[in-house]
Amino acid sequence: MKYCHISALVFCIFFLSLIVSIQARHHFHQKHRHSHSHSHKSSKTPHNFTFDVTKFGAIGDGITDDTESFKMAWDTACQTESQVNIIIVPKGFSFLIQPTIFTGPCHGYLVLKVDGTIMPPDGPDSWPKNNSRRLWLVFYRINGMSLEGSGLIDGRGHKWWELPCKPHRGPNGTTAPGPCDSPMAINFFMSSNLSVQELRVKDSPQIHFRFDACRSVHVESIHITAPRLSPNTDGIHIENSSDVRIYNTVISNGDDCVSIGTGCYDVDIKNITCGPGHGISIGSLGKYNTRACVSNITVRDSVIQMTDNGVRIKTWQGGSGSVSGITFSNIHMDNVRNPMIIDQFYCLNEGERCSNKTSAVVVSDILYTSIKGTYDIRNPPMSFACSDTVPCTNLTLSDIELLPDQGNMVLDPFCWNAYGDLRTLTIPPVFCLLDGFPQSILHNDIAHCSRDS
Template identity: 35%
Template sequence: MGSKFVLRATFFLFLVALFIKAKAADIDIKKFGAKADGKTDDSQAINSAWKEACTSATPSTVVIAKGNYMVGPVKFQGPCKAPVSLRVEGTLQAPAEPEKLKSQDGWVIFQNIDALSVSGGGTFDGQGSIAWSKNDCAKTGKCNSLPISLRLTGLTNAHIQDITSTNSKLFHMNILNCKNVTLQHVTINAPGESLNTDGIHIGRSTNINITGAEIQTGDDCVSIGDGSQQINIEKVTCGPGHGISIGSLGRYHDEQPVRGVTVRNCTIKNTSNGVRVKTWPASPNGVASDLHFEDIIMENVTTSPVLIDQEYCPNGQCQAKMPSRVKISNVSFKNIRGTSADPVAVKLACSKGIPCQNVEISDINLTCNGKNGTCTSVCSNVNPTVTGKVIPPACSAKTS
């Protein structure tokens, strides 16, 4: 059911994109004075071109031709009178100094737009290296002082493909309050040591499809926050980074349920984590259900390639002795194979307050790097259903 929906939605958005491309009038930002010299601030030219496109009664395309454009911040604000496409062929560069974007929550913002299409093979360069050295959110827990590279907020029926985000100051892409959005063949890269540079973060959004992405970064390749429902992630190559994560959940009050997440046909290599679900101890009540990970290749994953962690407590910033109140149910890990640098290849650490329910492990083949290549499994507060051949042998239930 889920796969059929994704295929239909993707095909529909593809047809919409073709229609827009065929009918849309091109609006070149150079018409509004863009210099593309990598020195002059071209923000106003881009904003003016967008305003003309957004107020047009017929579909139109804003064209950012090849060249280097110094911009920031830029806001593509809707609603628009007709569908608008953005064709980025060149490179957009953010100011390198974080102070120049200090009052902004995002560098490039797409907001409240229906039927948006972004394509063209171009690059969004966050120039984040100076910002990484000033990032102290691991110590303070506050990361709002740095801008996200691409903020997608309140979009419906959007299709984003064939673009690159490089060297973001904080997250590369943040998808919030969106519906029916497809990201296809996007490339994301930043050094493994860059702090809090999540590739794609999703929150409070429905029917989000990520396919064919190449993500190398310093945090989660894809992270899924509260309120995310019907999320499909497939054919993603992740690494370096922290793997693909649901959560962390349960840190704040009034978080919305996470339901219907599928991660399939992905490769995760040279990362600190594989696929995981993580919730905070001492959390308010929450829900995470119908979470499925299948057909995944692991290569040299540092910490437990398969992980449920309901004791997630980075830097000791939590009441670790209090159980998580996030209810995790209907979870499956199927056909996951490869290598682990951690002797505990499968770890299901569920909450003693609300044990995990309906967890299935099927056809797992994970070997450990080292002399004997033998891995183990560890479980607490869960009794998983085991089918097929499982290596390492599945853990038995333990209650803490």
């Protein structure tokens, strides 16, 4: 009987141990399955989690479709309740990603750390038939995200640029009819508190970065490249966005280095190296008789080299609204064809749409200060071509020194219906600005734009 009691006691201990062991393993597997073996708490920051896309099945051989693995990593990180969630795209791999929308809002701040290479399908023939040809990577409704890393986003745009409909730029170039949509590489839409830094991005089929309906955007130390003749490959395009800072960035491409569309205000662009390409542009604005509002834009401490334009404001005939409170400061021009240009007759050879109209986007309060360097003598170094019916007003020039890169100086900057003044003497001299303020727009209501416009 004594031995029976001992045996029963041993059995009970063994049974309890077994239950504890099973529960522990069950708890481990539940936690393991929930995290996909993806995360560990950082030794420095206990509220950070990391999610390596290869742990979600991404192969990274440049051939296998890794889209679903990226989506799983994104969704898991987005739904994890921690302060910071870091998605790792590791070095040494090339990941093929189909056109995809990464959606929020997410529980914590997201970091997409790209140390490897990300690329889309190779050209129009490889693009998924049922997917939009306008977009590739879309980040939608994100509040708090950083896109960063030492890697490369390769847009593989060469086959898109050679579509028959594209504007070929050789002397015998032609443009054929047909579908011409090409995807923009990276799109942020209706998002806020965004940071993009340190990445290399190249050869987008169309625009490289687009920020639409975003606020609090910080772009820092990125490098964007595409061939000089690649069509519509803007570096960074912003639209309907505010509190945007673009700093310490190098952009060379086939279109605008930075383009600013309607609905933008409080934009600061500093220490940009731009060129070749089409320069830094506000616009085009007012196309198809639309209303456009842009204000409080600063471009400063930058270099623009071997571009078609330097700093440009371009609007279509027939638009309404205003561009105001613009400062171009401390900019060095190196062999730029049109260093300083306002073009209120912007047109892409679209027949009747290019005819003069009685309305225009009002351009006012534009300051050019400390703009120096060289220009291509095929065009005047300064051109202010303003609407016949809605003049440009309060253009201010200070400390302008522009000399020909080769040949003789063009002594006649061009002005048309442009009102402003000179704070200092300019090189070359500017005599064509009109004094005062035109009576024709003193009571022009279309000039007024609120930030809710």
